Amino acid sequence: MSFHFVFMVKRTGPTNIYLRKLIDLLNSQKSAFWKAVALNLSRPSRIRRAVNLSRISRLTKPRETILVPGKVLATGELKHPLTIIALSFSSSAVDKVNNAKASIMSINELLEKNKTGKGVRIFG
Numbered sequence: 001m002s003f004h005f006v007f008m009v010k011r012t013g014p015t016n017i018y019l020r021k022l023i024d025l026l027n028s029q030k031s032a033f034w035k036a037v038a039l040n041l042s043r044p045s046r047i048r049r050a051v052n053l054s055r056i057s058r059l060t061k062p063r064e065t066i067l068v069p070g071k072v073l074a075t076g077e078l079k080h081p082l083t084i085i086a087l088s089f090s091s092s093a094v095d096k097v098n099n100a101k102a103s104i105m106s107i108n109e110l111l112e113k114n115k116t117g118k119g120v121r122i123f124g
Helices: 017-027 032-041 053-059 091-099 107-113
Strands: 049-052 065-073 083-089 103-105
Touching: 017 032, 017 107, 032 065, 049 053, 053 065, 053 091, 065 091, 083 091, 083 107, 091 103, 103 107
Parallel strands: 049 065, 065 083, 083 103
Antiparallel strands: none
């Protein structure tokens, strides 16, 4: 007689303390926008979004505000100014964004300025 055991792995969420606190802060907001961002950030790091500047440039309009719930990477060029908010940026992506006269913000900074998330598009 053979026995088969199935073990379920308990989902623990991110182990990064900064990220856990950010997710808790976003979940405490009343806005559905911030709850959606928190849900995206809660995903495992292996499937979290990573977006190249070429894709951002191709799919955005000038002076738009976008939020990437993941990392912005430096492949490609940014063709127009816009505001990019992300969990993290590669160092060369920061240089390219600054050269394109675009601006960078952290998610915390955007939350302080915009409690509802109005006018910001989740991108990725």
